[in-house]
Amino acid sequence: MIGSAKKSVGTGLKDWLGQPDMRRMRAWRLGRLREELKRRDYAAAILFDPINIRYATGSRNMAVWTLHNAARWLFLPSEGPTILYDFHGCAHLSAGLETIGEVRPARAWFFFSGGDRSAAKAKTWAGEMASLVREHGGGNRRIAIDRLDPHGLHAIEAEGIEVFDAQEPCEVARSVKSEDEILCMLHAIAVCEAGMAKMRAALEPGITEQELWSLLNEVNLRLGGEWIETRLLASGGNTNPWFHEADDRVIRPGDLVSFDTDLIGPFGYCADLSRTFHCGPGRPSTEQRRLYGLALEQIHFNLELVRPGVSMAEFREKAWRIPDEFVANRYSVVAHGVGLCDEWPKVVHREDAAAAYDAVLLPGMTLCVESYIGAAGGAEGVKLEQQVLVTETGSTLLSTFPFEEALAA
DSSP states (O other): OOOOGGGOOOSSOOTTSOOOOHHHHHHHHHHHHHHHHHHTTOSEEEEOOHHHHHHHHSOOSSHHHHHHSOOOEEEEESSSOOEEEEOTTOGGGGTTOTTOSEEEEOOOOSHHHHGGGHHHHHHHHHHHHHHHHHHHSTTOOEEEESOOOHHHHHHHHHTTOEEEESHHHHHHHHHBOOHHHHHHHHHHHHHHHHHHHHHHHHOOTTOBHHHHHHHHHHHHHHTTOOEESOOOEEEGGGGSSSOOOOOSOBOOTTOEEEEEOOEEOGGGOEEOOEEEEEOSSSOOOHHHHHHHHHHHHHHHHHHTTOOTTOBHHHHHHHSOOOOHHHHTTOOSOSEEEESSSEEEEEEOOGGGGGGOOOOBOOTTBEEEEEEEEOOTTOSOOEEEEEEEEEOSSSEEEOOOOOOOHHHHO
16 A cells, blocks of 8 residues: 555656556456445446446546436446446447446436437336346346436336445445555646645735636646536635635735635546635734634644544544534534545534444545634634545555645744
């Protein structure tokens, strides 16, 4: 397992460096997913989520568009060759991928595609899927599907198929990363941090939130990244409460500027980092430094809790105690898994224990440890976040971007 983010490498082939082995990584991921399907006695999975398809096969096609249009799917038997149903004219995109046994044209039924014939088209789809289950399932009619509309669900159940949620086996499989996956993630983080550095260099009074945010997007795309999940950059009064998306507000001297990258970088891996900058000239105020200091304290304290064998309940109960004035505006989680996107599991705050579930940290898991410090009704807030790998003996940071010296002083 990688011991330090400083060992991150580029994507060019170099015979003197250890670099990601994509074929080995695809085999690892497909194997883990099939293990989880077998553990639950599922004959197959049908995957529509492009992130799950990417994990299982390495194949991608119009990922953002297919996140909201069910235009391609994967039939993944627990044993036997996979079948990718891809968008019209796209079979060539998966040529050479050993994880895909066959590519067939997708005959979709979502409303844009099926209109008033959607129910009939879904019935045809269900008949074909049921035939595959009979062919590959050995009599087992239990299958897992990650995303399905009512037309599809009713049609496939009418075929005598028992349907379960595929997101559970997918996310559990995705939670533990191979060494090749960590190398890919380190490269995505390097790209993300290059974008963050460009943002920091460009931050001066007069730039708008949107202009500053565009720099991260530009660097990600230019260096082979894919998309950014949110628009979470805020300045001045927009930083409190959190979750204000970037707009045309002009950043002023003395403002705090907080952001959360949520960046899907090269190879589809996520770099989910948060920082808060101070826009000069001049030094931060006493209150700005106080907020930042508390956020740093929360991050560093909770990072010490990341180690194998720790349960979500233990993490939650031992986590840094948020001062009363900041509890109402607390961030949604203490920490969460990360891989091809934000993933299972998550640690909630003790105040939210009624909505918690349990899991245990394992070596090879990657987490993001979160902090947001902003008082209800306060002028500004501070957002920080670090990405970390669970090792056999503890943890190691994957993110390296420095904290703001003037705010931490």
